[in-house]
Amino acid sequence: MSKQLLQKVYHPVKRNGTMLAASAGFGIGLLFVLFAVQFYFDIQNTLRKAGGKKGLYDVEIVYKKVEVANSLNLFSKNFSAAGFTQNDIETIRDFKGVHAIVPFRLNTFNFSTDLNEKLNIYADLFFESVPDNFLDTIPDGWFWNIGDTVVPVMMSRDFLDLYNFNVTILYDLPQVSPEILREIPLHLTLLGYGDTLPLEARIVGFSQRVPSIIIPDNFMRWANRNYGRGPHKNISKIAVQLIDASDPAWLHFLEENKLETRNETPKNGILKQMATLVLSLGSVMGIVFTALSILIFVLSLRLSIVQSKKELSLLIIIGYAPPILTKNLFRFLLRYALGSAIIACILFILLHLTLVWWMNKLGMSAASSVHYLSIVAGIFLLALALIVNYFSIRKSVFNCYYSGSDNIN
Amino acid sequence: MLWVLPYSIISIINLKISFQNIIPLPLLERDLSHSEVWNKSINIEPGDKIQVSAPSGTGKSTFSHILYGLRKDFKGALLFDADNSRSFSWKRWTALRKNKISIVFQDLRLFTNLNVLENLEIKAALTGNYSTDEIIEMASALHIADKLIQKVASLSIGERQRVALIRALLQPFHYLILDEPFSHLDRDNREAAVGLIKESCKKNNAGLIACQLHTDKCFDYDYNLKL
Incomplete structure (x- = not known):
């Protein structure tokens, strides 16, 4: 009851379309990084297992x-x-x-x-x-x-x-x-x-x-x-x-x-260069997307908190602890971030399986399993986005606590 | 050795409040020699019912806000059980506001984007001490049961004042601070509100600090203080 009521108090946050834009950006960034890392290791793996494939x-x-x-x-x-x-x-x-x-x-x-x-x-x-x-x-x-x-x-x-x-x-x-x-x-x-x-x-x-x-x-x-x-x-x-x-x-x-x-021109050299290029470009683009989306998350949440500052301050005044409000707002963010991460993972797996199918069709041996470093990269970015936002929300909520007082020494 | 006890144990022991030569900074230049509060030592014992009366602009709201921890721009010391409030963390203030001190603000401070029931439930949800049925019963007692699903923004000042009163009673407390709580209530509603407050104070074995423009005899005050 109280969670729903609290989110009703932050009504402006819910209506904030920038959260959807940030989620999309985060999902795309995550997808880029996951795919770039996986593609790199797919190529490396293919080169390693190249025995018997004359081409x-x-x-x-x-x-x-x-x-x-x-x-x-x-x-x-x-x-x-x-x-x-x-x-x-x-x-x-x-x-x-x-x-x-x-x-x-x-x-x-x-x-x-x-x-x-x-x-x-x-x-x-x-x-x-x-x-x-x-x-x-x-x-x-x-x-x-x-x-x-x-x-x-x-x-x-x-x-x-x-x-x-x-x-x-x-x-x-x-x-x-x-x-x-x-x-x-x-x-x-x-x-x-x-x-x-x-x-x-x-x-x-x-x-x-x-x-x-x-x-x-x-x-x-x-x-x-x-x-x-x-x-x-x-x-x-x-x-x-x-x-x-x-x-x-x-x-x-x-x-x-x-x-x-x-x-x-060595063709495997080209493959390696291509893999490295995709890894570099994909990673850079992914990291840029992710960084921007984290920034948009942070800014849109801060904006929403500023819009709901009066309500948040009042909640604190009537006895709500700032960490409870932080958790509640964070839970709200979590839905967007996890939603976009799940969609990114599904798209990533589909893209990866398509790549594997294509490589196998070309006679290159590619494993369908996901490389653990892709998973590590994905978890790292998700954790980074959540941690940065958690502390940003916490800071904004505590600002409401202090500004809720009529006068501070 | 009270300071080593956790808040949950502290909360069953009623609070003592001490005002020690407190002067709000905006009143520093004023002649406060006639005040029975500012720059004086006052000890408020558990269960005390006090009336603080003063004309407008002499610091009634400042007094209640200092007590509730919203203002810290004062000289002197405010002690809760001998602990100086200046050393309190947000945790301590939150615990006090949740379980020991409740307040009805003069400016009411309601969530205007929520309806009446939501305004009350959001407070009750903090401690879980009151069910929706009990909330409706209290609203009925103050003649606003038919307004429960109405947005607060659409209520009259008198209706809002009754909502703020009920909200203040939906938590455990050792002291109830009332800042001009009946200023917009007619006689019937005032009597109903006084009855509800008395019942709630009795149930919580709590004291009451009422800041008024003029002295009244709504409650059996232990003493009156002039600001």
């Missing part, structure tokens, strides 16, 4: 840095100067964050090529291969089975660009579009042990990542086995799958061991 690894093509020392056949700390040895590869494989490592396979078989017999254009080429999961693109037609007479070939996009933007100008030749190049058949003849095998090579795509001429790995292995002259001594470059190519420790490892990589 989530960064792939780097690693070379040995060519220096005067290499030319003079001197030795660096861990690596032989002339290409990668098995030890070199094991050292890289042991680096934390490296998921897989493969050497580029070079052709050991001899072959001859001609672009067009009638035009009498010949080209001396080499081929390399890596497993498909190290490639940046798998174009249509990128397959070969024993018995197939057409061998798909992928070229570095750089080669085509070099031709189109340098060679054509220097030698007054026509430019070639990728579509035209795809239509030109390349006669390929495998040579070995007195046997020859005529085949047709076709360019099916272009790679941004691999600076070479690539053929399917299974064809390379087959051809090397049947027409090759034994393995090559040196491995000149390797492909490395790792969790984050922008990891400073990895960059330091490369520097320390005089290794170079082909520059490709």
Whole structure:
């Protein structure tokens, strides 16, 4: 009875629309912070659990840095100067964050090529291969089975660009579009042990990542086995799958061991940067929203208390203790704050589950559980809002107590 | 060793009030030699019924407000059971106002946005000593039962005065301070109010301090004091 009566005395507080605005602001702020923290940990978690999901690894093509020392056949700390040895590869494989490592396979078989017999254009080429999961693109037609007479070939996009933007100008030749190049058949003849095998090579795509001429790995292995002259001594470059190519420790490892990589924007680095950006922006916005809403709560409650000052002072005069009135007003605030916090939590869970569903759809493994730090952040903000407001209400009510006296020493 | 007892135990022992050479600061320059209150020592014993009479502007409301702890702009000392009121915290004043001293203000001080019953219930809810039925009975005794659900703002001054009187009686008290309580009441209502007050004082075994413009014989006063 007395609680309802007391709230009837503070009637202006109830009608104060700013309380609703403050609640909405508080809810939005809480939602931002909860979501930002959760999103950050979702991404971190996804990166940690990235094993087995090839799409989530960064792939780097690693070379040995060519220096005067290499030319003079001197030795660096861990690596032989002339290409990668098995030890070199094991050292890289042991680096934390490296998921897989493969050497580029070079052709050991001899072959001859001609672009067009009638035009009498010949080209001396080499081929390399890596497993498909190290490639940046798998174009249509990128397959070969024993018995197939057409061998798909992928070229570095750089080669085509070099031709189109340098060679054509220097030698007054026509430019070639990728579509035209795809239509030109390349006669390929495998040579070995007195046997020859005529085949047709076709360019099916272009790679941004691999600076070479690539053929399917299974064809390379087959051809090397049947027409090759034994393995090559040196491995000149390797492909490395790792969790984050922008990891400073990895960059330091490369520097320390005089290794170079082909520059490709690390996608996990982007994911991490995105997560950090979302965390920073979301947190800043959330904290700004929350701070403003706490301020609006404080101001609107103070305004309401000022509007009801006469009534509050009278309640104190007739025997109501200021803490009882503080509690009563705080209970009033609590309804708004908890209401908006509950709505924010529901929206947060819905958003989080949507994000998890979306990440899983993209092949990223994301846990549906809420990270405990999100809960801690939410509880902290709610507690902060309540504590700040409690003391603000208490102060305002005690001001009413003192101003209720006709004269104070 | 009274000071170590909790308020709940203190509240069953009736209060003694002492005025020790109190002079309100606004009256410092005045000649107070004829006053029987200001700058004098007065001891009010439990159960005492006192009439304080004075013309307008000589400090009747100031006297009742000092007693109720609303004014502290005075010289001298006000003692409750030998404790100087200047040392009282809000807790002590709240406990006094809730259980020991009740007051009817001259300006009534009602919640004008509440109706009559709500004004009375909000006071009764403090201690829970009176039921709604008892409140209605008291309102009937003062002829305002038909006004219970009417907003106080719409009542006449006389009706408001009766509401303020009933409100003051809806709590336990050792002293009832009345600041010109019947100024707007007709004879019938005055008699009804006096009857209700006497009954309530008897029930609480309480004293009464009535500040009036003129002396009257409404209560069996133990003594009169001129301000």
